[in-house]
Amino acid sequence: MSESLISLVSVGLLSIACQFLAYKIRLPAILPLLIVGIIVGPVLNLLDADKLFGDLLFPVVSLSVAIILFEGALTLRFKDIRGHSNMVRNLCSVGVVVTWIVSTLAAHYALSIPWQLSFLFGAIVTVTGPTVIIPMLRTVRPKSNVANILRWEGIIIDPIGALLAVLVFEYIVASQAEALTHTLIAFGKTVGIGIVLGLAGGYSLGYCLRKKWIPHYLQNTAVLTLVLGAFAASNYVAHESGLLTVTIMGMVLANMKNVEVEDILEFKETLSVLLISGLFILLATRLELQAIANVGAGIVIVLLAVIFVARPLSVLVSSIGTGLNWRELSLLSWIAPRGIVAAAVSALFSIKLQKIGYDGADVIVPIVFLVIITTVVVQSLTAKPVAALLKMRAPPPNxxxxxxxxxxxxxxxxxxxxxxxxxxxxxxxxxxxxxxxxxxxxxxxxxxxxxxxxxxxxxxxxxxxxxxxxxxxxxxxxxxxxxxxxxxxxxxxxxxxxxxxxxxxxxxxxxxxxxxxxxxxxxxxxxxxxxxxxxxxxxxxxxxxxxxxxxxxxxxxxxxxxxxxxxxxxxxxxxxxxxxxxxxxxxxxxxxxxxxxxx
CATH class of the missing domain: 3.40.50.720 (NAD(P)-binding Rossmann-like Domain)
Structure with missing residues (x-):
């Protein structure tokens, strides 16, 4: 018991230390969290998430991802998509599809991964996220129009990319259990339940908040409890529909009129920082260095495709009709680091697929983490000189x-x-x-x-x-x-x-x-x-x-x-x-x- 207590406290202390270090050096926190997780996990064997949590690891990861997705969806206001240029809207719609397709093809042909897992990988790496974008923008200081596009893309694309990954995962799970016709029925049931319960739960919760039925001092606790309750209920009614439910709930709350979500969002942001930090260290401890080594040389092709094909093509297609020049498009094409949502969702789905006996599911985590490491390290180090070379850095802030x-x-x-x-x-x-x-x-x-x-x-x-x-x-x-x-x-x-x-x-x-x-x-x-x-x-x-x-x-x-x-x-x-x-x-x-x- 004392050993477990020390391990849990150590995770918290390491999380805060990594966040503070990232804050001081102005780099995405995901980088020190990942490095520390690998050092205390597979390198030194000081921390083992599976041993620490046992059978509770899967529920802990599931609930944490549910909270992270709900918090991300709370920022997804439709007026923000309309109000921040066609480029943001296109990147978060057609751009997501382009990235998904290119990444899927690269994973399938370069690493010989089955089509279903390739589509799941492609969906996961469509996200960037504000936790990695905003620190980079502070350092790079690109011109305001490019900075605004990247900032809003990072905010909006997290729940959209996660939602796409959820849908792909639901299809994989359904296809494992049934023949093709029954697979489509099971998939439709899962998506349908997720949407219906998400809409109903989000509207009901928003209505209660609007009518002030929940005392102000209980709002944060009540919302958190009810969201997790909806997540569990949705999974009980339709297998693995809970993530879709909480994402829809967040979107509904964010777009309801006369519903104040700022206090709730601030509370969820604080909770998400804690969960993200601890979760990422725990997930990094589960990485097997041998599994990364076994990925094969094809990962280089996948990384090149994600960075030099998927992103530029996504930006180019999304820019049609926007009037952006080649310098702006070039910088947009270079800045697209993957963040914590990609890490958390990949780990969660890998665990779930392994539990149902899906062959080869353990390959998802290593390749997603390699994409995260490569994009964060390479782009953090090079984005500033690239912006200067393109003459796209903003003048000194005066x-x-x-x-x-x-x-x-x-x-x-x-x-x-x-x-x-x-x-x-x-x-x-x-x-x-x-x-x-x-x-x-x-x-x-x-x-x-x-x-x-x-x-x-x-x-x-x-x-x-x-x-x-x-x-x-x-x-x-x-x-x-x-x-x-x-x-x-x-x-x-x-x-x-x-x-x-x-x-x-x-x-x-x-x-x-x-x-x-x-x-x-x-x-x-x-x-x-x-x-x-x-x-x-x-x-x-x-x-x-x-x-x-x-x-x-x-x-x-x-x-x-x-x-x-x-x-x-x-x-x-x-x-x-x-x-x-x-x-x-x-x-x-x-x-x-x-x-x-x-x-």
Whole structure:
């Protein structure tokens, strides 16, 4: 018992360590997870998933994959497919079919794998996924249109590719048990039950959420329990229809009107990170090095076909009528790493096929893992120079993320936009976001440090963060997150002098050092008071005739410089204690306090 406990705790510790390492080196977490799993498993024999879980391994993997697919399906909104160009829609439809067919043919002819397993392999490797795409995009920084296509393809294609793999698997299982006519009937029953229960379960659950029948504090737990219940019930009624059921349920919930799924999605994302990390290490421990060696030289042909034939052909066919140029298509063709869904689904189906005695099913996992390793390693290392060679890297991010939607922040954001400085304003308060949108200011509604923001908020243009909200508990979280993401020297907050009277509410010393925006005493309360008394934000050009000293003297102490724009159009934030030399040709964005404002 103690040995099992130590093994389980070790998996958790290794998972967190791998996630942190991936976060620091800005590579997909799947890579260190895979390496660690292989080292502690087949190399050192320190961890054996089969020995650790025994007969429970199959249910644990099944339930974990069900949760991962449900969470992925919760992001599949039909409006997102329509709203993010024809290219995304085509890649997630006709592109999936092209990849499926090419990968199937390669596996069958190069490795002599039976047609049914080849079709299953082809379906599994159609997915990419945000867990591998987003870290790569942060490093590569491709131009915004290509980045958006890759980001949305990764989000949408996960549940679609997994659903295709589920359907192929259901057909294989049905064909094992019956003659051809009965196979089609059994297959139709499995798909039909999965769709019917998925639609019914998703709508019923969404209706309960819409009517507020489930207390808010129970929603996450209730949804998780009911989804797993639907998964088990579906499998009981029709063999192996549960994965299809939970995928459909997620899609229904994501597209129902007046059903808030953001809190549920955030909870499922956290749970999925835990499950993905632990599951991938456990699955990697089951890899047999001899099985990988036995795959044969034909795997090279399969890898070349997946990378150099399937993906480029998929992109080319999907691009018809989109107007993308050859450079954009070339970069899209090169970035398509496979992720955790491919690993989890391949392991799950391999276990299931082996349990029903399907001959040769154990070949699926090694070849899928080899595809994952090759695409992640090769493309992570080469995508940046390839993008540079194609001249498809975005310029250095010179925009700002402003956290906080106060009137002052909206005024500043609007003036920065007028000076051609990219800005996105984020807030967890809908009224503030709504007012910003009415002023045509780009916004993000929610916590910008969340996983949802990582998927939906475009940070390609934004290289600096101004934390200027009244949320004293949330501000440090935002600052810490973006310090790791974009760098400590690119995140600043307002001074917080008003907190000195309330020491129990003071923030950490580390964060306090970052609260250096503008000038001494310029707090959130000070700015709000100034704006309420009629302060304005203006941009003034400094010249040889009208120097910076003249500018300060003109307003008699009523001016607070905020942003300086030099003669090369680079912006500089005015920081407390920093002696910025403003030269002729520069522009200053400043807060001008009203003459009658009380001191």
């Amino acid at each position: 925009g700002y993320l402003i956290f906080g939607g106060s009137q002052f922040n909206r005024m500043l954001a609007k003036e920065m936009i007028n000076q051609d400085i990219p800005v996105t304003l984020a807030d967890t308060n809908w009224d503030a976001v709504k007012k910003a949108r009415m002023q045509d200011i780009p916004t993000y509604f929610g916590n910008p440090a969340s996983d949802h923001a990582a998927r939906h908020m475009d940070m390609d243009r934004l290289g600096r963060v101004l934390v200027m909200s009244p949320y004293q508990q949330l501000n440090p979280v935002i600052a810490y997150h973006f310090e790791y993401t974009i760098g400590k020297d690119k995140v600043w907050g307002l001074t917080n002098n008003e907190q000195t009277a309330r020491p129990s509410h003071q923030v950490g010393k580390h964060y306090a050092k970052r609260m250096t925006l503008f000038d001494e005493g310029v707090t959130y309360g000070y700015l709000a008071s100034s704006v309420s008394h009629g302060a304005t934000i203006k941009t003034t050009r400094i010249t040889e005739e009208f120097t910076y000293a003249d500018y300060l003297e003109q307003y008699g102490g009523r001016v607070i410089p905020l942003i300086a724009i030099d003669d090369e159009e680079k912006s500089h934030v005015i920081l407390l204690g920093e002696d910025l030399e403003v030269a002729p040709g520069w522009r200053l964005i400043s807060l001008i306090r009203a003459e009658d404002e009380p001191v």
